Amino acid sequence: MPEEDSVSKLLRLKRFEQPPPGYFEDFLVEFQARQRAELLRQSPWERFSDWLGGLAPAFEVPKLAYAAIVVCAIGVSAVIMGQPGGQSAVLASHVASAPSLSLSSPSAASIPVGEPLPVALTSTGSPSVHYVLPTRPVSYASSRSF
Amino acid sequence: MEPTETPDNELVARTQAGDARAFDELIVRYSPRLYGLIYNMTSNHEDTNDLLQDVFSKAYRSIRGFQGKSSFYTWLHSIAANMTINFLKKRNRRATMSLDDVDNGIANDPDFISATAEHDPRHQANLSELQKKLNEAMMKLSIEHRTVVTMFDIQGMPHAEIAKILGISEGTVRSRLFYAHRQLQNYLQEFIKS
Numbered sequence: 001m002p003e004e005d006s007v008s009k010l011l012r013l014k015r016f017e018q019p020p021p022g023y024f025e026d027f028l029v030e031f032q033a034r035q036r037a038e039l040l041r042q043s044p045w046e047r048f049s050d051w052l053g054g055l056a057p058a059f060e061v062p063k064l065a066y067a068a069i070v071v072c073a074i075g076v077s078a079v080i081m082g083q084p085g086g087q088s089a090v091l092a093s094h095v096a097s098a099p100s101l102s103l104s105s106p107s108a109a110s111i112p113v114g115e116p117l118p119v120a121l122t123s124t125g126s127p128s129v130h131y132v133l134p135t136r137p138v139s140y141a142s143s144r145s146f
Numbered sequence: 147m148e149p150t151e152t153p154d155n156e157l158v159a160r161t162q163a164g165d166a167r168a169f170d171e172l173i174v175r176y177s178p179r180l181y182g183l184i185y186n187m188t189s190n191h192e193d194t195n196d197l198l199q200d201v202f203s204k205a206y207r208s209i210r211g212f213q214g215k216s217s218f219y220t221w222l223h224s225i226a227a228n229m230t231i232n233f234l235k236k237r238n239r240r241a242t243m244s245l246d247d248v249d250n251g252i253a254n255d256p257d258f259i260s261a262t263a264e265h266d267p268r269h270q271a272n273l274s275e276l277q278k279k280l281n282e283a284m285m286k287l288s289i290e291h292r293t294v295v296t297m298f299d300i301q302g303m304p305h306a307e308i309a310k311i312l313g314i315s316e317g318t319v320r321s322r323l324f325y326a327h328r329q330l331q332n333y334l335q336e337f338i339k340s
Contacts, residue, residue: 028173
């Protein structure tokens with residue numbers, strides 16, 4: 001008998017190596033308990049990334065890749081919002097509608113919160129922006145009383 | 147699969163629809179076979195138990211993405227083989243073998259009787275000795291060679307199935323088996339009759 005067949009025959013004996021009796025019954029119970037514990041332990045983000053990973057297991061997309069995509073999206077949004085063009089339209093409308101005031105004669109009139117900032121006209125007639133502190137400080141407390 | 151058993155694809159569909167008990171049936175069906183695969187690659191009962199839990203956890207989490215392009219059997223075995231290979235590569239240690247796990251049926255196996263027959267008084271082998279030698283020989287193989295030997299010689303899978311599970315060609319499976327058998331012949335000389 002070729003030696004290679006003898007090797008195969010010897011290896012087939014390893015099929016007799018089995019776990020102790022009752023192992024597979026206990027295995028299922030242990031698996032169910034572990035699943036319940038995992039669900040309780042997982043954060044919402046982990047459950048979400050597991051759900052996403054389950055949709056495309058063949059690609060084995062790392063969980064960090066999803067986080068990277070979200071961070072990139074937030075970053076791009078922040079960049080767009082930070083662009084001067086993004087706020088220029090807002091500033092132009094404030095300049096056009098604000099009454100003319102100057103710092104040389106500070107106005108005693110209070111400026112309601114939320115109103116556009118006053119803009120003074122220079123001698124050349126072009127607007128220049130001055131900042132006037134509102135009389136009412138910023139407060140995060142609710143104005144309502146209970 | 148027994149004729150009265152629910153087909154795998156039906157159990158998979160029910161699991162995907164949210165029926166956890168369908169997945170339990172799949173566990174009962176495949177855990178013995180997967181246990182054999184993982185145990186013969188690791189030669190350690192405790193590691194096998196942990197890995198088997200991890201394999202079914204991963205399968206459960208991923209099953210919604212299973213589209214049936216391969217059989218569920220192939221898909222599940224692929225998860226088990228790859229997770230075990232990754233585990234062994236990370237650990238990169240010699241396994242501590244569990245010697246108490248041998249079924250009593252081996253004593254009546256003709257191949258065992260033949261392998262341990264006292265044809266030379268200087269080489270009296272018993273059950274533990276043979277098991278120990280087999281496990282030692284397997285652990286001397288590289289992870290890749292041990293995997294194909296486990297699947298082909300111990301689990302009885304055909305070359306084509308092994309190739310699909312491991313994502314390699316049939317030619318690679320055959321060449322790894324050839325090399326592994328040569329190695330094992332050297333390690334197991336005393337048990338191989340001429």
